[in-house]
Amino acid sequence: MLHRLSALGFTEGNLIKIKQKSLFKGPCTLDKNGQQICIRNCDACQIMLEHVHG
Secondary structure, three states, rough: OHHHHHHOOOOOOOOOOEEEEEEOOOOOOEEEOOOEEEEOHHHHOOOOOOOOOO
């Protein structure tokens, strides 16, 4: 999964927003500078996030 996200420009240190989460452990939509991708919940759980205020 790391290689796939890196190929799409999602790398460590990027500001990523969680746009939408589906019910019942469904996929979620992530946004980085207007680029949106949808990934499985089990893959999203492996991503370490840090909450940024603002």
